[in-house]
Amino acid sequence: MYKLLACCSMASGISLQPKMVQASLGVQKQGNGHCTNVPRNVNLEKLQNNYLFPEISKRELQHLDKYPSAKVISLGIGDTTEPIPEKISLSMANYAHALSTAEGYRGYGAEQGNQVLRKAIAETFYKNVLIRDQEVFVSDGSQCDISRLQLLLGSKVTIAVQDPSFPAYIDSSVIIGQAGDFQDKTGKYQNIVYMQCGPENNFFPDLTTTPRTDIIFFCSPNNPTGHAATRKQLQQLVEFARDNGSIIIFDSAYAAYITDDSPKSIFEIPGAKEVAIEISSFSKFAGFTGVRLGWTVVPEELLFSSGFPVINDFNRIVCTCFNGASNIAQAGGLACLSSEGFQRNRTTECLLENSQAICSVIDYYKENTKILVNTFASLGLKAYGGVNAPYVWVHFPGLKSWNVFAEILEKTHIITVPGSGFGPGGAEYIRVSAFGQRERIMEASWRLEKLISNEKALFNSVENKE
Amino acid sequence: MSLMSNLSTSMISSSSSAFLAPTSFNSSRSQSVSVPVKSIKICKCVATPQEQQQTAYKTKVSRNSNIAKLQAGYLFPEVARRRAAHLLKYPNAQVISLGIGDTTEPIPDVITSAMAKRSQALSTLEGYSGYGAEQGEKALRVALASTFYSNLGIEEDDIFVSDGAKCDISRLQVVFGSNVTMAVQDPSYPAYVDSSVIMGQTGQFQKDVEKYANIEYMRCTPENGFFPNLSTVAKTDIIFFCSPNNPTGAAATREQLTRLVQFAKDNGSIIVYDSAYAIYMSDDNPRSIFEIPGAKEVAIETASFSKYAGFTGVRLGWTIVPKQLLFSDGFPVAKDFNRIVCTCFNGASNIAQAGGLACLSPEGLEAMQEVIGFYKENTKIIVETFNSLGFKVYGGKNAPYVWVHFPGRNSWDVFSEILEKTHIVTTPGSGFGPGGEGFIRVSAFGHRENVLEACRRFKQLYN
Numbered sequence: 001m002y003k004l005l006a007c008c009s010m011a012s013g014i015s016l017q018p019k020m021v022q023a024s025l026g027v028q029k030q031g032n033g034h035c036t037n038v039p040r041n042v043n044l045e046k047l048q049n050n051y052l053f054p055e056i057s058k059r060e061l062q063h064l065d066k067y068p069s070a071k072v073i074s075l076g077i078g079d080t081t082e083p084i085p086e087k088i089s090l091s092m093a094n095y096a097h098a099l100s101t102a103e104g105y106r107g108y109g110a111e112q113g114n115q116v117l118r119k120a121i122a123e124t125f126y127k128n129v130l131i132r133d134q135e136v137f138v139s140d141g142s143q144c145d146i147s148r149l150q151l152l153l154g155s156k157v158t159i160a161v162q163d164p165s166f167p168a169y170i171d172s173s174v175i176i177g178q179a180g181d182f183q184d185k186t187g188k189y190q191n192i193v194y195m196q197c198g199p200e201n202n203f204f205p206d207l208t209t210t211p212r213t214d215i216i217f218f219c220s221p222n223n224p225t226g227h228a229a230t231r232k233q234l235q236q237l238v239e240f241a242r243d244n245g246s247i248i249i250f251d252s253a254y255a256a257y258i259t260d261d262s263p264k265s266i267f268e269i270p271g272a273k274e275v276a277i278e279i280s281s282f283s284k285f286a287g288f289t290g291v292r293l294g295w296t297v298v299p300e301e302l303l304f305s306s307g308f309p310v311i312n313d314f315n316r317i318v319c320t321c322f323n324g325a326s327n328i329a330q331a332g333g334l335a336c337l338s339s340e341g342f343q344r345n346r347t348t349e350c351l352l353e354n355s356q357a358i359c360s361v362i363d364y365y366k367e368n369t370k371i372l373v374n375t376f377a378s379l380g381l382k383a384y385g386g387v388n389a390p391y392v393w394v395h396f397p398g399l400k401s402w403n404v405f406a407e408i409l410e411k412t413h414i415i416t417v418p419g420s421g422f423g424p425g426g427a428e429y430i431r432v433s434a435f436g437q438r439e440r441i442m443e444a445s446w447r448l449e450k451l452i453s454n455e456k457a458l459f460n461s462v463e464n465k466e
Numbered sequence: 467m468s469l470m471s472n473l474s475t476s477m478i479s480s481s482s483s484a485f486l487a488p489t490s491f492n493s494s495r496s497q498s499v500s501v502p503v504k505s506i507k508i509c510k511c512v513a514t515p516q517e518q519q520q521t522a523y524k525t526k527v528s529r530n531s532n533i534a535k536l537q538a539g540y541l542f543p544e545v546a547r548r549r550a551a552h553l554l555k556y557p558n559a560q561v562i563s564l565g566i567g568d569t570t571e572p573i574p575d576v577i578t579s580a581m582a583k584r585s586q587a588l589s590t591l592e593g594y595s596g597y598g599a600e601q602g603e604k605a606l607r608v609a610l611a612s613t614f615y616s617n618l619g620i621e622e623d624d625i626f627v628s629d630g631a632k633c634d635i636s637r638l639q640v641v642f643g644s645n646v647t648m649a650v651q652d653p654s655y656p657a658y659v660d661s662s663v664i665m666g667q668t669g670q671f672q673k674d675v676e677k678y679a680n681i682e683y684m685r686c687t688p689e690n691g692f693f694p695n696l697s698t699v700a701k702t703d704i705i706f707f708c709s710p711n712n713p714t715g716a717a718a719t720r721e722q723l724t725r726l727v728q729f730a731k732d733n734g735s736i737i738v739y740d741s742a743y744a745i746y747m748s749d750d751n752p753r754s755i756f757e758i759p760g761a762k763e764v765a766i767e768t769a770s771f772s773k774y775a776g777f778t779g780v781r782l783g784w785t786i787v788p789k790q791l792l793f794s795d796g797f798p799v800a801k802d803f804n805r806i807v808c809t810c811f812n813g814a815s816n817i818a819q820a821g822g823l824a825c826l827s828p829e830g831l832e833a834m835q836e837v838i839g840f841y842k843e844n845t846k847i848i849v850e851t852f853n854s855l856g857f858k859v860y861g862g863k864n865a866p867y868v869w870v871h872f873p874g875r876n877s878w879d880v881f882s883e884i885l886e887k888t889h890i891v892t893t894p895g896s897g898f899g900p901g902g903e904g905f906i907r908v909s910a911f912g913h914r915e916n917v918l919e920a921c922r923r924f925k926q927l928y929n
Binding site for chain 1: 522523524525526527528529530531532533536539540542543566568569570571572573574575577578579581582583585586587588589590591593594595596597598600629630632633635636640641642643644645646657660661664665666703704730731733734735736760763764776778779780781790791792793794795796797802805806808809810811812813814815816817818821911
């Protein structure tokens with residue numbers, strides 16, 4: 001009694017928008033195939049599309065199929081490209097070798113992470129704000145931590161997200177059952193508060209019109225807009241959370257890219273420890289996107305309404321649903337932070353005073369970002385971000401972002417990410433990421449210049465309103 | 467502040483290993499654990515609400531009622547806490563850990579060299595890689611398929627590489643959601659029940675029977691050969707089944723698994739088959755559920771490199787979701803699992819995956835078998851010891867666990883007595899469910915001299 005389910009009623013009618021793909025798994029049962037009686041999770045049914053980034057990968061592959069000899073340049077998925085500094089990879093290699101020795105072998109590590117690493121993270125990033133090492137939970141990355149936090153919070157909490165935002169906040173919220181149905185008209189899930197962030201409000205939501213939710217996801221420096229919230233803005237946010245009894249989940253994955261004196265941690269704001277959790281990652285500052293290492297800070301002062309410490313429950317989740325980050329990755333993390341004495345540095349200098357090699361890589365990506373910002377500026381396009389994050393957020397007024405994405409891909413073989421993949425607030429924008437080898441960034445700039453100046457008419461079209 | 471000291475003691479990690487500095491390797495196996503001196507009392511279960519000072523700010527966010535249902539901390543951190551408390555009491559005791567099933571023997575060179583090589587390659591232009599496929603590196607998936615599932619019709623795209631079975635169990639729960647019912651063996655690996663509670667599939671814990679409402683506990687005892695009497699098992703959506711079994715060591719026969727698959731088929735259920743110890747099988751029992759015809763339409767299989775390759779800290783495992791496995795509306799389960807893997811996960815560490823691939827080379831497989839043989843010899847020694855002392859002993863043949871019966875006794879009491887009198891850490895059977903009461907699980911991971919010494923002490927205690 002097998003029937004092929006129409007996987008998604010994509011009512012948006014825009015042909016270039018991603019449709020829920022049919023099972024790419026090939027085999028479809030016919031006729032007498034057995035179906036279990038297990039109902040599909042209704043929350044997963046609510047999801048509208050594939051997760052954004054695999055969809056981008058898919059487009060890249062399709063494009064390569066079409067143009068096998070095209071020199072595709074990927075400024076799409078924010079994947080680091082530069083080699084990890086030798087000192088760090090050597091530490092990991094040494095640790096791996098040591099696992100073959102009696103003295104060096106290690107089995108299960110603490111689920112919360114290696115104690116020395118937790119301490120190093122606390123001292124490197126949170127020394128002046130007095131986060132203790134026992135409040136730091138080492139993980140295999142922010143994407144995983146976001147879902148573990150959702151498991152912690154459960155289905156009965158309400159969330160607010162910036163709009164646009166990193167898709168994992170919304171998607172994990174839908175999956176865990178916090179969200180209502182998707183509304184095609186608005187492009188939003190019911191029961192989630194979308195806090196519009198755009199140039200008109202300096203990429204900071206108007207909190208006076210924001211309804212109360214239990215949880216507020218806030219990313220700064222922001223993916224995808226690149227905006228880093230100012231101290232004043234974060235003070236407002238903390239006050240808002242405090243007034244509403246909400247918990248902020250602050251994503252600081254890109255803090256290392258800050259060049260001005262925007263806060264690098266929510267805990268720089270007084271009172272934040274009682275209202276905020278912070279997540280962060282080694283991915284974008286150490287090139288650990290494949291190595292997998294991150295951390296979450298849950299202050300001991302953060303309490304549920306009953307007075308029960310949030311950290312106790314997060315610890316329970318970590319002990320039950322997780323088994324620690326890879327010990328080799330953790331060895332690498334420790335090498336990144338280096339034990340010779342490090343200081344948190346609030347100027348434009350690199351966060352990790354001792355890890356010059358890491359700083360050079362970050363600077364390299366920052367230079368890439370500058371080049372891209374200048375390219376778009378010279379073409380008369382409004383390009384935001386790019387100062388405190390490795391992302392440039394380019395406005396194409398009146399155009400549909402998936403169409404612009406497709407046009408850029410078709411004509412220049414450059415992958416970007418359409419803004420509406422980050423929420424309806426991303427409509428008319430393209431996110432260009434600045435990871436990549438310098439020559440390719442230069443080449444991409446040149447191609448974009450050519451395309452956009454030659455096709456000014458196309459890119460200034462006001463007919464295709466999103 | 468009393469809250470802080472409670473929290474400090476509750477944070478004692480389950481491992482006392484000191485991290486390696488580049489130039490010094492610490493072996494902390496027999497050293498004291500350094501713990502906060504403040505409070506020696508054994509930590510209360512973390513689910514107990516703490517009293518708060520009236521002036522402490524509270525958010526207005528309600529605690530997740532599912533987590534509030536959990537009765538105590540996860541089992542193994544609790545065992546670790548007891549061990550740490552014991553070391554405080556007897557700082558010079560030579561504590562031997564046969565509790566948490568943690569591997570102890572070094573990983574073979576051929577495997578660690580591959581991981582070291584991959585690490586160093588990440589420093590080069592040609593060798594650097596960023597995000598990998600969330601489902602795992604293709605070469606590894608291909609190798610897993612051909613090593614363990616050739617001729618079973620499981621293909622590489624049915625395989626999802628992960629950072630371990632424990633994590634996969636929770637990801638599977640996220641796929642299933644809160645509106646499914648589940649059955650577990652009793653006793654069983656605690657992550658199945660605990661993740662089910664967290665996910666919201668269960669009712670409250672019922673103290674009189676020591677079970678969570680809405681979970682079907684399938685009693686497995688010596689009387690029924692550690693295989694449930696399926697005619698008395700209620701229908702559930704999901705059935706967790708672990709073979710070779712943790713903690714009992716029992717391995718289901720082909721005949722039993724055929725009945726299980728039929729049971730699942732008749733009921734429209736999905737079996738989540740945990741094969742983490744399959745490589746310890748000595749008998750001719752199935753190592754994979756997919757050896758049973760029809761299983762692909764009713765089963766998911768999880769597995770792990772932890773107990774195969776000593777990867778308990780390295781973190782690598784895999785889950786198989788066959789294309790043929792469908793929800794009631796015909797939607798392929800693998801599609802939803804893939805969505806979870808892409809959204810809630812970002813792939814296992816590329817270095818660990820390089821290690822996994824080396825494990826599956828001919829040299830790697832041979833090297834792994836040697837280490838496994840070593841642990842199997844440990845198991846034999848432990849089995850013989852308890853047999854010679856007149857105990858009824860189960861398991862130990864097809865798994866690195868020995869399940870010792872202490873009729874009429876409370877297993878935590880036995881655990882404490884053994885710890886107090888012999889400085890040996892075991893695991894109390896009731897930690898695995900009410901069906902584990904009256905049993906102690908002795909794990910066979912350990913250096914040979916420690917296992918021999920432990921057996922000497924057991925003989926002394928029980929003679």
